Amino acid sequence: MNSIIKQAAVLFLLMTLLTGVLYPALITGIAQIAFPRQANGSLIMEGKSIKGSRLIGQPFSDPRYFWGRLSTTSPFPYNSAASSGSNEGALNPNLKQRSQERVNALKQSYTENNRPIPVDLITASASGLDPHITPAAAYYQVPRVAKARRIKEEKVKQLVDRLIENRQFGFLGEPRVNTLLLNQELDRLN
Amino acid sequence: MKKTITHNRTLYQQAIKESFFKLAPSKMARNPVMFVVEVGSVSTTLLWFQALMSQGDAPAGFIGAIALWLWFTALFANFSEALAEGRGKAQAESLRQMKQQAPAKKLKRAWRKEGSKPTENDWTQVSSTDLRKGDFYLVEEGDTIPADGEIVEGIASVDESAVTGESAPVIREAGGDRSAITGGTRVLSDWLIAEVTSNPGDGFLDRMIHMVEGAKRQKTPNEIALNILLAGFTIIFLTVCATLLPFSIFSANASQQGEPIALTSLMALLICLIPTTIGGLLSAIGIAGMDRLIRRNVIATSGRAVEAAGDVDTLLLDKTGTITLGNRQAVEFIPVNGTPIEELARCAMLASLADETPEGKSIIALAKEEYGIQESLLSAEESNPMEFIPFTAQTRMSGVNLLGHIIRKGAPDTMIAHIQSQGGTASDFLKEVIDKIARSGGTPLVVAKNGQTLGAIHLKDVVKGGMRERFAQLRRMGIKTVMITGDNPLTAAAIAAEAGVDDFLAQATPETKLKLIREYQQGGRLVAMTGDGTNDAPALAQADVAVAMNSGTQPAREAANMVDLDSNPTKLIEIVEIGKQLLMTRGSLTTFSIANDAAKYFAIIPAAFAPIYPQLGSLNFMGLTNPILSAVIFNALIIVVLIPLALRGVPYRPLSAAELLRNNLLIYGLGGLIVPFIGIKGIDLVLSLF
């Protein structure tokens, strides 16, 4: 038994060095050389200032912007320091209330739109940081954004079309639009 | 022993009585599943009293009905066991009757083995119960043999019908393979001196009574394993039901309606879920398996052996008596040196006239039937004095001296030596003929007259009818058959091919037999064999399943784990089938029992929780009005319905494992899923009439 404990202790320490230090260090080294942009958070830079990450969504409630998924991070939506989903079950009254509020907000911001609302617009994402909405949700918002910005719907729609990311290799994942990039492009339109 | 006692009214009455006695907790505790049933019955009965006295957790009528049927469940299970035991008991009773105390003539210490029959001065009269291992006793005409023994002197005819049911007396003598005598049997003529081989209470008859009664029945390994698995299931369902109470309390609070599940419903659910069907029938199946062996006149010394029999994948079968008819038959005369065939036939017949062996008789029969040699033709010679020369170990041939002619027949090597000593020669053609006969699996005999070779007689082993098919069946079951014979390899190969066995051991000796068994076992095989001689004992002890012939010696019977009272070597195959049937019945009923649970859930869960969640009512697609009671009644009645199956065993057909599994899964697996839906619905319909 004594020899087992000794062997275990030494092996454990060596494994800790190997898998806890050498392995991550090796990967970090290679990653920083081979994929520096991706390894450091796919940041969107404007000069020296960080305008966000291509991968992390931001909160939007202004009618002039495309709105993203609901976020239930705390203490404010899209708090990327504390990712979280709502974790509410299908029958949860909070879920119903939150979705209803988003429905109402969408309806109020553009009363003319009576089409059914794409479901991703009224549901919270898993991470609370989802940067994407479906193309359907983007098209749904085109008239409102155009009206709020007083530009032609067609122009906004073209922008959306351009920013649709298709399925990877044509079959992986779902088609989607990055709201942060889209809104940044929108701002550049004006 | 071969009495039918199934339809015995008193048997049933006895079993019903027994099933109540068996409710004693100490007895129920042996079977964890049924013990839970009893605990459930007691608690629901208490709940019923509570409901009668004051406020119960459900209507008193409902609780009472559930309690009643839970008691029935326990009773039905006990009944099945009692019924199975009862059959054995009846047999044990008849055995015991002849095992009364008998006077014994114990030989004094001073008596010496050698010499003639002891006189009255040599023995003292004692009771059979005073005899101990190592004592010697004398039995004379008309005496009942007081204890199992090994004959040391004498020869006698013995009536063993008490043990075997066979009324014809058998010869027992010192030395050789027929030297064991059984206490309780009776000497018909002559006298014997025997050494006691078992103490009172340990005798063959005693063990037989024990086995038959099932009193000291020990659980077999597979039965123990199954019991553990069933206990595992029981613990799972206990946990399911015990935790259901907190679940339902929480649910009632959450939905703000209804009450937590009633204890009675919980108890009913528990008893329905635990595998009561197999749990209740398990010991009946085991006892019945033993009973089926006894009906075939086989006594197993342990249940383990019966179970192992189902597992055997290699059968060592003695050629003689098992595969072939015991005796060789003459089938052809082959003359050599231009001898007319009639002359050969005539001489062969003459040489066999005094030969009382079946072979000798078959030679005469062949000569008469095929070659028309009439005894009348012999009459000329008959008037002359014939001097018959019997077969002796020294000469190893037999024949007749007639009118100065020396006619002999015998095994080829002996005969060739004889011919050469008489100045004759054995032609190459003769050797060819001899060889040919041997190669075809026959035994050649050579006939000579005055030192001149006349020809050969072809004695053939006759394979019993139907053996080929039987072995093919065994092969399909994955059982390998090996023929054991003292013949030379050539002959053995030919007979093996004719009989269709998979392998053979030629020129077998006790040592080679033992070695063969060890080799097979080393390869992971389970070996069964039969034997009767003392020299078989080591091999019998080594084999996994060893069946001794009752006519065999005491050492052989001691070494074996089964004794065939009929002394029929073919019995081994039946024993294997019984072993398999035993396992199959257990497995099939286990599957059936567990599969039943699906329907019971669909009956009980919606009913138990509908007050809390009315939505669950949509799971009650059977549309039951008394779902819980119906399920409980079904659960109890199915035991009764299956008792005949448990006692008879699942029908056995010689198929491969894959085919057997498919069939049994369809019947007991799929059937087990469907039957309870129909059964519960049916019971519910009946209940709704009241």
Added chain:
Amino acid sequence: MTIVSWIQIGLYMVALVAFTKPLGMFMARVYQGERTWLHPLLSPLEQFLYRMANIKAEDEMDWKTYAKAALVLNLFGLLMVYALQRLQFMLPFNPAHMLAVPADSAFNTAVSFASNTNWQGYGGETTMSYLTQMFGLGVQNFLSAATGMAVLAAFIRGFAREQSQSLGNFWADLTRTVLYILLPLSLTLSLALVSQGVVQSLQPAQTASLMQPVTDEDGSKIGHQTLPLGPAASQIAIKQLGTNGGGFFNTNSSHPFENPTPLSNFLQMLAILLIPSALCYTFGSMVKDTRQGWAIWLSMTLIFVGALSLTLWAEQQGNPVLSGMGADQQAGLWQSGGNMEGKETRFGIANSALWATATTAASNGSVNSMHDSYTPLGGLGPLWLIQLGEIVFGGVGSGLYGMLVFAIIAVFIAGLMVGRAPEYLGKKIEVFEIKMASLVALIPVLTILGGTAAALLLYAGIRSIQDPGPHGISEVLYAFSSAGNNNGSAFAGLNANTPFYNVTLGLAMLAGRYWIILPVLAIAGSLAAKKRSPVSLGTLPTHTPLFIGWLVGVVVMVGALSFFPALALGPIVEHLMLK
């Protein structure tokens, strides 16, 4: 369900099958001590490790010694993770100045990572220092996985060997697993993930400005977002490959930094089942009958596909409550539709359902969507897969040995049904094996139902429940199912970071791991000592469709019978209420 959904699922299964044989063969070589193409590179390192630790790889251990070695090593891991958490505030590599983790949570996490559960009561980016993540959690990701695989190797040897008293050398099995299997695969996967945008950096978190400032719950204005970084990719690779599942970030693989693209998602999903699936082949290869390995693989796949179909269908149906308020949940050209609550747009329904099924079939427990927000039947699939005992692929090593224990039970009953003393792969299944197998089968039921019942009776248990009605039972049931079977995923609405849940779930995890390992090794020891019976027509074949169906039947039946009442009061009645 759209055609593209099925194409993606089909592709996933094809990729899984394609890797099963080559990787399985490779692992068989590793466990049989044969040379592989990695030996020239890694063998010196292996020998160095043995020399330092004074290990002789060819010294064989009997089952008790093997078990002791495994337990001692796991104990070291448990103590290390506990100590690191308690002391991280005074240790280096703590740029965010994380405080000491409370004792109950630290216990829970230590057990969780030692037992390959990787249940996370804490939020990764807000609790653990980089040192704790790397030295503690990262190391355990390797060692707990390797422990499971080593035990499996020993278990397979129980079948492969004849009349042997020993099962191999634990140290060698563990070291080889890490060196030749886990490290090379993790290396490859982590670099692929970084290329997709998974972060791998030792820098502290970055601050980005928000385009549209927001107010927080207290009403103060927020104009910035903190972007957490860290050595995530290296840990994510092994957490997927080693069926660990403990995420670097709180929301695990739904977090865009942890799983940014459909390709990273596909690779991570593949990594979940990669080793458990290939181990089936390893098993077949080591017992010299690959058909046996494929039979087990197929049994697992059948249950997997069944559960996947249920979840996929249920999630695609969407939530009737949302339909009522005018939501469009139809799948179409521009959206996947369905129940999108708790799901990421880039993954949609198909990839979320597929992940949820894979991660609960395997005892991985990583998530790319929030299982708590699934429709009742959609959540039933994952929950029930866990409850089966994590044997449908299951944890690396542990899943297969769990399934083989069920095969032993199935063989036992089937063996009786054909009138033969049951045998599996030529080994007789007798009283001892059944006793041990029953222990293994019992444990999920006892911990799951017992734990849930206790929680539902106690205020400490009830007050952590988030959702009202039957969903509350589902949340607690899921927590104990997950812990008791070392999965690690959660119906995360339940606030499990309380002393009550940290302790009870910790105990459930301990039981679920080590209560199983011991009887499993005991069975292996007993089997190894036995002779092998030759195969004949009387032997029950265990590679035929009939047996596969029977094994599936036994697993499903035991799972259904054990949990039907609990599920009836949870997801099933919830579904009926939702209709």
